[in-house]
Amino acid sequence: MGITIGLTGGIASGKSTVSNMLREKGIPIVDADRIARQVVEPGEEAYQNVVEAFGTDILQQDKTLDRKKLGNIVFQDEEKRNILNSIVHPAVRKQMLVEKDQYLNQGYKAVVLDIPLLFESHLTELVDHTIVVYVDETTQLERLKERNKLTDEEAMQRIQAQLPLQKKVDMADAVIDNNGTIETTREQVNRMITKWNLV
């Protein structure tokens, strides 16, 4: 009853770029980053737990999380990152499964779960196939620094908070090379849609 694809990669390797291309073709996407933001909105259970673990210092005046501040804390401290993960990930996993089932029950042939930490968090059991969006290290660093306005050091810390991208490539069922232009990436995405009969 429908195929579930896990889409992953490294930070700023191009997952959102690829998932937007898939969405344009009519394939539903369940985005773990989006859900991870929703589950820590004020009033949610995970929000309460994050504030208890990290203190009110990580809140903005309107009581929402100061994501930049929390990011600066957890990306330079593995122990703190593990604490945040242990609060947020179970809620994300649960909601992803709910949304995936909704799409499959609606009759879609395939649904894509866009999960940055698909391999790190041992979530491959949730999917039938894995796709890794790959870029080389220099391109990754440049695109990350540019997009998030980070220093070299901040960007390196974020990259190092994940499994090396090459390891993910080795574990993937399929790889999309996003070093080139948007158009060359789109061609690879379209070939994959045809090969796996996703729409």
Ligand SMILES: CC(C)(COP(=O)(O)OP(=O)(O)OC[C@H]1O[C@@H](n2cnc3c(N)ncnc32)[C@H](O)[C@@H]1O)[C@@H](O)C(=O)NCCC(=O)NCCS
């Ligand atoms: C630390 C937080 C507050 C920083 O927020 P910010 O808005 O700056 O970044 P955003 O959420 O858009 O994430 C950007 C990228 O960072 C990477 N990333 C995020 N969290 C983690 C993590 N715990 N470990 C490794 N990489 C991570 C992912 O590649 C992600 O795509 C936020 O990333 C967070 O709450 N992380 C914990 C939840 C999580 O693991 N999310 C990732 C998918 S479940």
Ligand SMILES: Nc1ncnc2c1ncn2[C@@H]1O[C@H](COP(=O)(O)OP(=O)(O)OP(=O)(O)O)[C@@H](O)[C@H]1O
């Ligand atoms: N082929 C490309 N050529 C030039 N720039 C690109 C290309 N693909 C993506 N980018 C840019 O690189 C940055 C990272 O891409 P994107 O946001 O899709 O990555 P991501 O893997 O979803 O990142 P994250 O998981 O960290 O949110 C963005 O600013 C995007 O516009």
